[in-house]
Structures are given as structure tokens and as C-alpha cells.
Amino acid sequence: MSTLRAVPEPEPAVAPIAVRAAAPAAPPVPTAGGLSWRAWARDDVPALAALMRTVDEADGRSWFMSPEEVAELLDAPHGDPATDTLVGLDADGALVAHASVERSSTDGVDTLRAELGGGVHPGRRGEGIGTELLAWAVGRARQVLAASGTDDRLAALPGRIALHLEDSDPAERVDLARAAGFTPIRFYANLVRDLAEPVPAIGVEPPLRIVPWSDALEDATRLARNDAFRDHWGSQPRTPEAWRAYRSMFAPQWSFVVVDDSVDHPGSATEHPGDESVPPGTPYVVGLHRAERYEHDWETQGYTAGYTGLLGVRRAYRGRRVAAALLTHAMRAFAADGMQKAELDVDTANPTGATGLYARLGYTKNDGSTLYTIEL
Incomplete structure (x- = not known):
């Protein structure tokens, strides 16, 4: 007597990362605060380091990015400062906001990754700059991950946009990340x-x-x-x-x-x-x-x-x-x-x-x- 067995449904094919990333044609450049925006330049390093320190001090940190570490971001092995960085300048030409998207190597990986960084001078908070700046960074990260899908070996891999927040960071920074679609996934001590x-x-x-x-x-x-x-x-x-x-x-x-x-x-x-x-x-x-x-x-x-x-x-x-x-x-x-x-x-x-x-x-x-x- 034969027994009929249910044939499991095949798992649906994973959409390629170029589709899942939902990358914009261009990341939205912020308009809040009346700032002018451009990519980081090598001459910006001292001012960027000073801005990052001011932001971090306002957020309660006791450790800071040195100018040497900021310069390394411009020399990241897999990035392009012309497309992966943004700095906002006020009417006097002072740097008051920054963002960057750090790409990871795709050699031998099982997850495609892009990590975000950024901040707004404490004197310019509350104007919507941070919200729009994070939207730009997420949009650029989506573009980076989508571009990985041009390699058939990588098209089916999962993608991850990452953002580290310190325990000392203000609640507003956490709220901003959550509103942009980020959720906590890992904890470090x-x-x-x-x-x-x-x-x-x-x-x-x-x-x-x-x-x-x-x-x-x-x-x-x-x-x-x-x-x-x-x-x-x-x-x-x-x-x-x-x-x-x-x-x-x-x-x-x-x-x-x-x-x-x-x-x-x-x-x-x-x-x-x-x-x-x-x-x-x-x-x-x-x-x-x-x-x-x-x-x-x-x-x-x-x-x-x-x-x-x-x-x-x-x-x-x-x-x-x-x-x-x-x-x-x-x-x-x-x-x-x-x-x-x-x-x-x-x-x-x-x-x-x-x-x-x-x-x-x-x-x-x-x-x-x-x-x-x-x-x-």
C-alpha cells in the first residue's frame, strides 16, 4: 500500500541585494539649517577632528577621534571620500555637521556591510539637520550595498547597515536611529x-x-x-x-x-x-x-x-x-x-x-x- 507524502514547497528565491537594498537614485542631501554641503577634503581633517570632539563631549564621552584617525577614514581601503562622506558648513564656512559611510571588503564575506558615522554640532541641534543627515547616510549605504549585487557571487548575500551608539549617548540619538529604522542587535562592554x-x-x-x-x-x-x-x-x-x-x-x-x-x-x-x-x-x-x-x-x-x-x-x-x-x-x-x-x-x-x-x-x-x- 503506497503512502502519499507531502512534498515541501521550495523556499522562495532570495531577491538580489540590488533589489533588497532599495537604493535611491541619489541620497537626499540635507536642506535643514541652511547649510552648504560637500564631500570631505584632506584639508578638513583638523576641523573635522575638532567638530567630532565637540559633538562627543556634548554627548558625554571621554574619548575622542584624533586627527590621525580622522585622516584614516579618508584613506579607507574600500571607500571613496568623494561619494561616501558629507560635511555641512555654515554661512561663515565653519564645519557644523558631518557624516560618512564606511564600506567593508566583499572578499570571502557572508554579509555585505556598510557602517555609518556622523554628528551635528550641539549649537545647531533641534533644526532637523541630524534627521536629514542620517537619511543621506542610509541612502548612500543602500547605494553601496546595491552596487555589490553587480557581482553574481554576492547578489544573494544578506546586507547590513550598521550604526554604533555609546551607552553615554543622549536619548535623542537613540530615538533618531530608531525612527530611521535601526534596531539594536548586539551589545558590547x-x-x-x-x-x-x-x-x-x-x-x-x-x-x-x-x-x-x-x-x-x-x-x-x-x-x-x-x-x-x-x-x-x-x-x-x-x-x-x-x-x-x-x-x-x-x-x-x-x-x-x-x-x-x-x-x-x-x-x-x-x-x-x-x-x-x-x-x-x-x-x-x-x-x-x-x-x-x-x-x-x-x-x-x-x-x-x-x-x-x-x-x-x-x-x-x-x-x-x-x-x-x-x-x-x-x-x-x-x-x-x-x-x-x-x-x-x-x-x-x-x-x-x-x-x-x-x-x-x-x-x-x-x-x-x-x-x-x-x-x-
Whole structure:
């Protein structure tokens, strides 16, 4: 006796990102406030940094973008300042509002992304400038994501427009984001550790070895980072170009890697087909600690600090105290240079148990941030 079985309906095809992005023909340039608008110029960097600081101070922050970091936005590896930035000037030519759309690499990604930044001088708030400026940034981000769909490999990928808001930001900024269609999706904590307290001595066992960060190991370290963060939410692989970007605050004297002396690197063309940046026989990097030095923030923060920008361990080497060894090694380096605190940020839902590690090592929450997104 035969049994009739229901045949499941095929899942509907995903519309290409060029359709889902619903990009405008042109992003709407703000009209509020009677400002004139243009793209960022290299000569704007000092004034942009000053404007960003004024905005952030008004929003209750104690850390700020340095001129060097602002300049890096103009040199972003995948962007075009002529189309991805906007600045508003008053009748006297002073900069009073800014916005930018930061594109991410599309190499090897599973999500197409664009991240927004912007702000309005506190003396010009309440005129509708911020609402229109965010609308411009979202429109430009939609254009960027839609353009990715010209590559057939990317057309079916999800898209994400992202905006970070600090816990200290005023409620009006959150309301503005929500009104534009953004919803909170991820939460991050800024953690601080007092270096006056003893730092435990945690090492690695041979054949593992901690060595200083070096140019010769840059790409081997990049591949270790890509493997370490492959199971982290929102993380995408770093290309050589993206890996070397945004280094103005990099502190090589506080940065270290762990190598496995029993393994010669197979060569990146083998580990990651198509990537030939690492030749066979290179020391095999299995963990990394990349530090940053934000000296321009120390006065307003009220303490000196070494900042851990990246801490990662290859997935096959987890459970061998590599992260703890790297972090405590770096903490001792911070302290030896007279730093009062060690500082880092962490995804509160980190899948590796990092939040527990940081708590055991004496880190406590200082403040935090939320990632708001429009998912496409």
C-alpha cells in the first residue's frame, strides 16, 4: 500500500541585494539649517577632528577621534571620500555637521556591510539637520550595498547597515536611529583593569612560544586572526589591505603573537586558497594580541592605559591558555611602561568564553555600546 507524502514547497528565491537594498537614485542631501554641503577634503581633517570632539563631549564621552584617525577614514581601503562622506558648513564656512559611510571588503564575506558615522554640532541641534543627515547616510549605504549585487557571487548575500551608539549617548540619538529604522542587535562592554593590582604569571608550554609582533609575521598573524574570529558574530575575513589599515594608534611594543614551533606554515595558498601572502615554512602563528595607544584620551579619561584592540586564538588551540598568556604578557608590558590601566572592548555574547577570562583576570565594566542595524 503506497503512502502519499507531502512534498515541501521550495523556499522562495532570495531577491538580489540590488533589489533588497532599495537604493535611491541619489541620497537626499540635507536642506535643514541652511547649510552648504560637500564631500570631505584632506584639508578638513583638523576641523573635522575638532567638530567630532565637540559633538562627543556634548554627548558625554571621554574619548575622542584624533586627527590621525580622522585622516584614516579618508584613506579607507574600500571607500571613496568623494561619494561616501558629507560635511555641512555654515554661512561663515565653519564645519557644523558631518557624516560618512564606511564600506567593508566583499572578499570571502557572508554579509555585505556598510557602517555609518556622523554628528551635528550641539549649537545647531533641534533644526532637523541630524534627521536629514542620517537619511543621506542610509541612502548612500543602500547605494553601496546595491552596487555589490553587480557581482553574481554576492547578489544573494544578506546586507547590513550598521550604526554604533555609546551607552553615554543622549536619548535623542537613540530615538533618531530608531525612527530611521535601526534596531539594536548586539551589545558590547568596555572593560578596564587596574594594573596596580598584581598580574598573574601565565605562560605557554613548548612548542608554543610568545614572540614580539613583527613585519615578517604580519600576514601569518592576519590568517590566525581570520581563523580565530570565524565563529564570531559579524566578523568577516580581513584582506591584506584591510588588515594594514587603521594603524595610526597601533602600539607594536605592546603587541605579541604565539607561534607553534612544531608546525611550519603550509602557505596561505593552501590554508586559504587564492591567498598567496604567506610562503610555506613561515612560523605558524596560533594566537595574537594587537595593542593600541590612545594617549590623546588619557587626560579626559583620568588615567593612562594600554588598549587591547585584538586578542584571538586559532580555534584548534583554544583551551591551552594562549589567550590568558598573551593578555597577561601584554598587561605586564603596559605596566612596565607606566600605564595605570589595561583596557579592551568585548562582545557580551562572545562565543569563546572571553568575558569569563577577563573577569578572572580582574577586568570590570567601565561603559558600553550597542550596535544598531538595518538588516536587508
